[in-house]
Every structure is written in structure tokens, then in C-alpha cells.
Amino acid sequence: MTTTAPYDKTNIFARILRGELPCKKVFENEFALAFEDIHPSAPVHVLVIPKGEFVSFDDFAAKASEVMQAGFWRAVGTVARQTGVDKTGYRIVANHGADAHQIVFHFHVHVIGGRQLSSKMANMPKELPQTA
Secondary structure, three states, rough: OOOOOOOOOOHHHHHHHHOOOOOOOOOOOEEEEEEEOOOOOOOOOEEEOOOOOOOOHHHHHHHHHHHHHHHHHHHHHHHHHHHOOOOEEEEOOOOOHHHHHOOOOOEEEEEEEEOOOOOOOOOOOOOOOOOO
């Protein structure tokens, strides 16, 4: 069971999907829309969003049909090939919830590459907290 808030139809990605806001489109099919991130963290930084009302990965995994899920992940692979990062390496990132700094509550995947990426995934604690 998911524990996410209801989907907000006014979020920026919903507005992009409806054509109310522009984007630099990289790829589109019946399952997904991919576009350049407006604040890229690497030479290739593309956001891939499903064409449906999914708040997070958890929500997507629980509610999207198998056809939608397969079509979405194939779109992610297509974006990697179209941008050329499949040849040198890339990272796929999906943030879930406040602790992961999810900013837009429409499930999306970042495809990041085009240069050597840091081996550090996030600001992980140096030590695990001690339990009593």
C-alpha cells in the first residue's frame, strides 16, 4: 500500500504534459515524455516522466499497469541511447519523498551522464548511528 499524498494536477510536470508549459523535448511516446532538466548537473541531464498521475516511484509501481511500466522503462533506455550516454555510462536517479529531496511530486527519473560522475551518490552519513 502506498502512503503518498494525493496527486496534485497543478504540479509543473502535469502542466508540461498538458502543453501549458514549454520544455526542450528529447523523446516522447504514449507512455512517457523526456525533456532536458532546466538545472542540469551534467552535460546530459534528462527527465523522463510517465504520462499518468503518479506521485512517486512507489505510487507508479503500485498503480501503473504492466504495459505502462514496461513502456516507461523502455523510454528511459531509449533516452540513454538517443543521448549517447549508453556508450560511456550514465546514472538513473528517482527521488522519493522529503528525505530524498523530491521537489516535484510527479514520478520522474533523471538520466544523467556525458562525463565521469562522482562515486558519491548523496551526502551519506560517515557512520551509522549507534543504537542502545
